[in-house]
Amino acid sequence: MSESASAPVLEIREPRWSRFDAQWYLLRYPEVRDWMREQGQEDPYSFYLQTGQCYGHSPNRYFDEMWYRDAHKDVRQGLIREEWASGFAHYIATGYKTHSPHWLFDEPGYRRRYPELSQRFLRENGFRNGYDHYLEIGESHYYRGHYFFDDELCRELALTFPDHFDSRIGLFGSWLGLPSHVADAGRVSWYFDPVWYLTRYPEVRQEIAAGHYSSALHHYLTNETPRLFDPQEFFSEEFYKQAHPDMVPSLEHGYFRNGYDHFVHHGAYEGRSPKEDVDLAAHMAQAQVRNDVRNRLYDSAFAHLVAGQTGLGEGRMAALSGVSELPEEQSKLLFEREADAILPSLIRHPLDFTVHGIPEISVLMVVYDRVALTAQALASLRANYAGSIQLILVDSGSHDQTRHIGQMVCGATILRYRYNIGYLQGCNLALEKAEAPFVLHLNNDIRLYPNAIVHALKRLRFEADIGAVGGKLIRTNMRLQEAGSIIWRDGSTYGYLRESDPNLTNANFVRDVDYCSAAFLMVRTALLRRLGGYDSRYMPAYFEDADLCVRILKTGMRVIYDPGVVIEHLEFGSSGAAGSHALIRGNLKTFARLQHDFLRHQQPAHIRNAILGREHRISQRKRVLFIEDRLPLRRLGSGYVRSNDIIREMAALGYQVTVFPVLPREQTALDLFGDFPETVELIVNQDLSGFADFIQERVGYYDLVWIGRTHNMARLLPLLNESSRYLPLDGPVLDTEVIATPRTMERIRVLGLDEPDSSFDEMLQQELESARFCQQIITVTSHDADLVRHAGYENVSVLGHELSPQPTPAAFEDRHNILFFGAIHDEGAPNHDSLVWFVDSVLPILDGVLPADVHFTIAGFVDPKVDMTVFSTSDRVKIVGPVGDPRELFDRHRVFVAPTRFAGGIPFKVHEAASYGLPQVVTTLLCDEVGWTDGEELLAAPANDAEAFAAAVVRLYQDGALWEKLRQGALAAVERDCSPVRFRQALSDIVQSCIA
Structure with missing residues (x-):
C-alpha cells in the first residue's frame, strides 16, 4: 500500500490488512473506473485517498469500512469531528490495537481465545495485531478468528467450488471475495445456515441482489434489525428471550446484538435451551459430546448438536471416535487372521529364546493345535520383554503344524505328548523344568501390551509379600474380560467390570484381589512348587487358577491385580466355548467343596456386591473417601497441589483412597493416570448430583470420609445427614484448606467495597457452621487453627505443605x-x-x-x-x-x-x-x-x-x-x-x- 499521512510506516512488514488492493477495489466498486475517467485519475489508490474513502469505500477485502464505522462509536465520533479521513485511517493509526476490522473477525475474541498472543509475543514475531497473526499463520494452524467462520467447513465448500478459492490467500481471504451464489451454497459455521436463512427470509435475496449485502451471513451479522432474524433452524430469538428472561436486561442495554449473540458467547456453554424441544443441557451431559468439545472437534456442545442433527458432522465425529465397535465374532476372526499373517515371517526369522545362565522368568505355555495363535503369542512375548526368558512349551498332542514349532523358535524347551494331556497337567509337567525365580502361566491365545512383563516382575521383585500378579484382560472387541476377579460365596466367579470400557478409572488402580485368570498369571516359583502347582482334581482345566490363588492367599501371600499388565485375549480361543462351559460347571462343584472354609467368608453372588468383592477381604487396608471440588491435579495450582500431596501420602501410608469430585469436569487420560498413585481410585463419572447413590452403593465400604474445603462440607451436609447410615459412625474430617473470612475482609478493604452487614466473628461462625458435624478439623496454618478455636471448636489439627528443595542450577x-x-x-x-x-x-x-x-x-x-x-x-x-x-x-x-x-x-x-x-x-x-x-x-x-x-x-x-x-x-x-x-x-x- 502507498503510504498516507495517516498511516505510519510499518517497522517490519506490511500486514495484509494494511495494503491497498487495486484489483480488488475496482472489482468491488465497478463505478470507480467511470469516476476516475471523469476526474482524469489513473491511480486507483490516489482516487481512494481523495474520493473513495469519503464515500465509505473499503481498501481491501480484509477491512469493511462501513461496518467499522457502525460498530465502533469512537470511530464514528472521530469521523464527525474530522479527526480521521476514514475508518481505515483510524484503524491503521491506532484502531488495530483494540478494534475488530471486519464483521467476520473478532480481534478481542481472538486474543482471549489464544492468550499466548500477548503484545510482546506479537511484536517479537513481527505481527502488528491478532488479525495480522491470523491472516499470516493463524488460519493455517487451525486458529479460529470468529464463531461464524470454521475453516474446516469452508474447506468442504472449497472442494465443491475449487475455481473460486485461491491457495495464495487462504480459505478466509478467498471466502471474503466469493460471489453470493457460492458463499451462500453451504455452511462455513455450525452457528449459521445460509441455505435455510435465505429460504426462511426470501427478502434477503433481494437485498443481496441489490448489492446491499455480499452474502446471507453478511446480512445476518450486519443488518440493522438483528432481533428479527433467526440464524438457523435450531435457534429461535423469540423462544430464547421468553425462556431466559434474565438475559433480557443485558440485551436491552446493548451488551449483546441479539439473543443469539448472548447464546453463542454464554448460553451455549451454560446449557440454555436455544429453541423449544432442543434440550442442549441433555446433549451436554453425554460423555462423547464432552469429549468431542474438550478435544476441540467442536467449540461448543451446541455446534456438536447442530452437526449431529444435520448429518454434516458425521465424518468429523467418526474421525475422532474411530471405527465403530465390531461384533465379537468379527473381532475374533480378525484376531485370528492377524495371527495367520505372522507365520511366514517367523518361519524365515525364528524367535530366539536362548538362555545364558539363570533365566529371569520361566514362561509355561500349553498348546494344542492353533499354530498361528501360538506363533502370535510367542512373537508378542519376545517383543514384550528383552530379558532372559526360559520358554517351556508343552505340545499337548497337536495335529497341525504345531509339531514343527521348533522351526519358529530356538532355545525353547519343548515337551511333546502324543495325546492331549490337558492344560492343567501340561502346566504341572512344565513347572518341573522351570529354572527362573518366577513362573508365568501364559495362554497361547493372547497378545501382550507394552511392558506387561516388566510391570509384573517389578511387583514381585520389590514387594516380598506378593505371591502372584495378574493383569487387565481385554477381549478382542476391546471390552474387558476382567479387571481382577471376584470369588463369590457359592464358588462362582466374576470378572470385575466385564463388558466395560478398559479405560474406566475403576479398572485402572492396583489392588489385592481374590484371583486373576491364568491367561496371564505370574507366580513365585518356590511358592508354586511348595503348593504343588495346580490341583490335579481340576483336570483337565478350569477353576484350577482360582483354586491356586486361594491357596496362595491361605499362605498369607497376596494376589495383586495390576492394570499396567494389559493382555488382549481371544476368549476360549484355545479350547472352544462349548466344551469349556461343560468343564466349568463340573469344576465349580469341586471348587465349592474343596474351598468351603474360604468361601463362607466371601460376598454373596450379586452384582451389587461387586464393589465390596473387588478387593480381597484379607487386605487390612483402611479405605478413605477423599472429596474435593474437582480431581486435584497438580497443574491446577492453588490448594489442589496440597490435596494431591495428601492423597499421595495417604496411599504411601497404606490407605486405599477413592477421590470423588463434587463438580463435573472433563479430564484427559494424562490427567487421570499420570497425576495420582497407581493404587488410588478416581471417580470421573460422578459429581454432587449422584453422591447419595454413590454412597448407598458403597454402604460400609469406607472407614473415613475426608472433605476438602469448607464450602464442600456445606454442600454435602444435607446428603451426609441423609446417608449417615451408610457412612463411618464418627463423622467426616473437614480439611478447611483456607479460612476465608480474613481474606474476604481484606478484599473488601483493598478494593474499597461496601462493608458487610456481618461482623468478622459472625462471618467466621457462618463459614464454619458445618464444622460442628465433623470429628476433626484441619487447617493449613497455626493462625487458621487459632481462628477455628476462636469460633468454638477445639478438635483442630494443623497440616501444612510438603516440598523438598530442588534448586535450579543457573547462576x-x-x-x-x-x-x-x-x-x-x-x-x-x-x-x-x-x-x-x-x-x-x-x-x-x-x-x-x-x-x-x-x-x-x-x-x-x-x-x-x-x-x-x-x-x-x-x-x-x-x-x-x-x-x-x-x-x-x-x-x-x-x-x-x-x-x-x-x-x-x-x-x-x-x-x-x-x-x-x-x-x-x-x-x-x-x-x-x-x-x-x-x-x-x-x-x-x-x-x-x-x-x-x-x-x-x-x-x-x-x-x-x-x-x-x-x-x-x-x-x-x-x-x-x-x-x-x-x-x-x-x-x-x-x-x-x-x-x-
Missing part, C-alpha cells in the same frame, strides 16, 4: 526476566487481582528503570473463562499458560513476584518458588503468612505501595549478592517448614486418630 548472571507462576481460576480471585495490580501499577514504574528487553512472564493454569487480554497489551508481558515441568521456567528467570493483595492460608507459590531456588519479591501480607523475614528469605513490600514493590524488584534484579543470600535463606526455610517427613507424620497421626 544469577545467566538468568533474565521476572516470573509469576500460579493458577488463575476466576477473575477477581487473589492471583488475578494481584496480576492486575502488578501490570497496571508496578510494571509502568519498572519501564523507566529496567531494560526494555526484561519481560514479565505469567505462567500456570488459566481457566478458559478468564480473560487474559487485560495483561497482554503491555509490551513486557509474556503469557505462557500451563507448563508441565516448571523447572526450566524457574531456571531461566531471575526474580519471582507474588504481588498478592488479599489471601488466606499458606501461599504455596511462595514455597514453590523458594524450593526451586528463585528469589522473590512478595507483599508483606504473604511474608507474614509464611512467617519469613524481609531481607533474609525474601523481599517484601506493602500491597498498597507500587513504588516500594517496584523498587524491591529492581533491587533484587540488579544485586547478585542479595539474590544469592535470599536464595540460600529461602531454600533453608523450605527444608525447615515443608519437610515431607513431618508432613507424612502429621497426616498419619490425624488419620489414625480418626479411624477406629
